[in-house]
Amino acid sequence: MRFTQDLKKYKKYSGRPAIVLLLTQQGLWAIFWYRFFNRIYRSKLPKLFKMPLLLWGVLVQKHIEIITGIMLPYSASIGTHFYIGHFGGIIINSKAVIGDNCNISQGVTIGVSGRGERRGVPVIGDNVYIGASATVAGDITIGNDVVIAANSLVIADVPSGTTVMGVPATHVSNNNSKGYI
Numbered sequence: 001m002r003f004t005q006d007l008k009k010y011k012k013y014s015g016r017p018a019i020v021l022l023l024t025q026q027g028l029w030a031i032f033w034y035r036f037f038n039r040i041y042r043s044k045l046p047k048l049f050k051m052p053l054l055l056w057g058v059l060v061q062k063h064i065e066i067i068t069g070i071m072l073p074y075s076a077s078i079g080t081h082f083y084i085g086h087f088g089g090i091i092i093n094s095k096a097v098i099g100d101n102c103n104i105s106q107g108v109t110i111g112v113s114g115r116g117e118r119r120g121v122p123v124i125g126d127n128v129y130i131g132a133s134a135t136v137a138g139d140i141t142i143g144n145d146v147v148i149a150a151n152s153l154v155i156a157d158v159p160s161g162t163t164v165m166g167v168p169a170t171h172v173s174n175n176n177s178k179g180y181i
Helices: 002-014 018-024 026-042 047-068
Strands: 090-092 109-111 135-137 163-165 170-173
Touching: 002 018, 002 026, 026 047
Parallel strands: 090 109, 109 135
Antiparallel strands: 163 170
16 A cells, blocks of 8 residues: 555654654645545546545545645545655645655645646656745646755746756756755
């Protein structure tokens, strides 16, 4: 199960036992319910069973959103080893795609933006670190091993293995995310 991989990452970062993390980490609460309902969403269950479960999922996820400040819709696509560094103010669009081994910080928004053909939701690669209060929006692609600095507004594609920062975010170095993930 993907959640056990997320939990292993939390344990690696904190050195705490799983039970302590499960009781104290709001990011894990949100990830657990996301994984649970995403599995139902992607399953081949008959609609007769699937739809009531997903309705329940909307209610559970809304409750989690209220108590943690983290919005992880079950229809988003989030890879394994996902880590939310701090809780609060995190919004991920229901159509967002996030790769494996990504870390996001508090206040991050991954959402829809643009007009006409440019309107859309980001696709984020593997091993991406997104700093506090950063916004990633629009029909853009974030490559692998990218660092998005805190308070940045990313509205254009970002090539793999780079660091971007600013409003709007611009390339500042070829340092990758290895030290951040």
